[in-house]
Amino acid sequence: MNAAVYLGKEQLPVRNVPEPVLNAGEVLLEIDACCVCGTDLRTYRHGDKKIIPPRILGHEFCGRVVETSAPGAKVKVGDRVVMYVVVFHGKDRYTEMGRGNLSHHRTTMSYHHDGAFAPLMKVPAAAVEQGTLFPVTSEISSEHMSLAEPLGCCMNAHTRLGIGLQDTVAVLGAGPIGMMHAVLARLQGAQQVFVLDVNEARLEKARGFDIDAAIAVRPDRGHHEELRSLTDGEGPSVVIVANSAAPAQNDALEIVAKAGRVNFFAGLPKSAPEVPLNVNHIHYKEIEVSGSYSEKKSDFQAAYALLHSGRFPADKMITHTLPLDRIEEAFPLMESGEALKVCILPRS
Incomplete structure (x- = not known):
C-alpha cells in the first residue's frame, strides 16, 4: 500500500x-x-x-x-x-x-x-x-x-475555562484551532466572540463564522483599543492563545479584563520556549492563567457528541x-x- x-x-x-x-x-x-x-x-x-x-x-x-x-x-x-x-x-x-x-x-x-x-x-x-x-x-x-480529535483538544481548554453567558471571549489566532475555539465559545453562550490574527486571509475566512468581529493585530497595538471599545472599555473576560507567536502571550495578559481568564492553548517552539511576561498584569488584575495540552477521553467524547449533533x-x-x-x-x-x-x- x-x-x-x-x-x-x-x-x-x-x-x-x-x-x-x-x-x-x-x-x-x-x-x-x-x-x-x-x-x-x-x-x-x-x-x-x-x-x-x-x-x-x-x-x-x-x-x-x-x-x-x-x-x-x-x-x-x-x-x-x-x-x-x-x-x-x-x-x-x-x-x-x-x-x-x-x-x-x-x-x-x-x-x-x-x-x-x-x-x-x-x-x-x-x-x-x-x-x-x-x-x-x-x-x-x-x-x-x-x-473529532482536534475539537476534543479544544474541549479540554473550554472545560478549564468554564465559558458562560456572562463572558466575552477573544481568540488570538484565526487558524483552524482558533476558529474551533471561537465556535465553542459561541455554542457555550458567550455574549461576544472576537478573533484576532495578523493574517488577512485567515481573518477573511473567520468573518464567515458566527463571530462579532475579526480584528487585525497591529504593531501599534491598535487592536487593544479596538477590543476595549467593543467591550465597554474593560476588555474580554476570556482570552485564548491559539497561536505559537511569543508576543501573543503578553498580549493576552494585557487585553484581558480584570478578574479574567487566560488559556495558553498553543505551546511555543521547543527551541525558544521562554518569553518575558509582565506578571504584574496577573497580580493586579487577578487574572487566572491556565494551560491545556492534548485531550482527555471525556473531551474527545464531548467533541464526538457535538459533531454528531450537527451543531x-x-x-x-x-x-x-x-x-x-x-x-x-x-x-x-x-x-x-x-x-x-x-x-x-x-x-x-
Missing part, C-alpha cells in the same frame, strides 16, 4: 510499504479521511524528537473496521469509527485523576504507532481494550468526523481535500492562511 512516511525534516514521501498484519487483540481500519494537524506541519518543518523515523503520520481520522483479532472489541467489521488516539500502558496519579493526557504511561497514534496517512491503519491491542474506538452513528461525512459547522472548517500523493501541498496552504483544515483522502 502507499503511505506518507516521515523520514525527517521536510521528508514525507509517499512510498509503498507492507500492509499491516494484525496481532492478537488488534483492529484494522480502512481510512476514509485524515486531516492534517498543525503538529504534522511543525514536524514536517522542524522535526519532533518524540517521532523516530520512519513513521506514518496522521492522527485526525475516520475509517472503517475491515478486520479484527479482538473478540471482545466494542466495534465490528463494517463499523465506521473515530479514535481517541492516546494509548495507556499503565496507571499513575494522572490517570487516577481522570487526566490521562498528562500520564507518563501514554503513547499516541502517529507519534509512537503508525498513523492514518495510509489506506490501512492498525489499532494497538491496548487501545482496543481501552475502548478508544467510537462508532459513527449518523450520516455525517468521514471528513467531518475526522475533526458544529464542519463544512466551514475543512476548506481543502487532497489525495494522499499530494499531501505535501497541504503545508504551504496552511502556512499562507489560504486553507483552514486540509483533509487527506488516502484511498483516492
Whole structure:
C-alpha cells in the first residue's frame, strides 16, 4: 500500500510499504479521511524528537473496521469509527485523576504507532481494550468526523475555562484551532466572540463564522483599543492563545479584563520556549492563567457528541481535500492562511 512516511525534516514521501498484519487483540481500519494537524506541519518543518523515523503520520481520522483479532472489541467489521488516539500502558496519579493526557504511561497514534496517512491503519491491542474506538452513528461525512480529535483538544481548554453567558471571549489566532475555539465559545453562550490574527486571509475566512468581529493585530497595538471599545472599555473576560507567536502571550495578559481568564492553548517552539511576561498584569488584575495540552477521553467524547449533533459547522472548517500523493501541498496552504483544515483522502 502507499503511505506518507516521515523520514525527517521536510521528508514525507509517499512510498509503498507492507500492509499491516494484525496481532492478537488488534483492529484494522480502512481510512476514509485524515486531516492534517498543525503538529504534522511543525514536524514536517522542524522535526519532533518524540517521532523516530520512519513513521506514518496522521492522527485526525475516520475509517472503517475491515478486520479484527479482538473478540471482545466494542466495534465490528463494517463499523465506521473515530479514535481517541492516546494509548495507556499503565496507571499513575494522572490517570487516577481522570487526566490521562498528562500520564507518563501514554503513547499516541502517529507519534509512537503508525498513523492514518495510509489506506490501512492498525489499532494497538491496548487501545482496543481501552475502548478508544467510537462508532459513527449518523450520516455525517468521514471528513467531518475526522475533526473529532482536534475539537476534543479544544474541549479540554473550554472545560478549564468554564465559558458562560456572562463572558466575552477573544481568540488570538484565526487558524483552524482558533476558529474551533471561537465556535465553542459561541455554542457555550458567550455574549461576544472576537478573533484576532495578523493574517488577512485567515481573518477573511473567520468573518464567515458566527463571530462579532475579526480584528487585525497591529504593531501599534491598535487592536487593544479596538477590543476595549467593543467591550465597554474593560476588555474580554476570556482570552485564548491559539497561536505559537511569543508576543501573543503578553498580549493576552494585557487585553484581558480584570478578574479574567487566560488559556495558553498553543505551546511555543521547543527551541525558544521562554518569553518575558509582565506578571504584574496577573497580580493586579487577578487574572487566572491556565494551560491545556492534548485531550482527555471525556473531551474527545464531548467533541464526538457535538459533531454528531450537527451543531458544529464542519463544512466551514475543512476548506481543502487532497489525495494522499499530494499531501505535501497541504503545508504551504496552511502556512499562507489560504486553507483552514486540509483533509487527506488516502484511498483516492
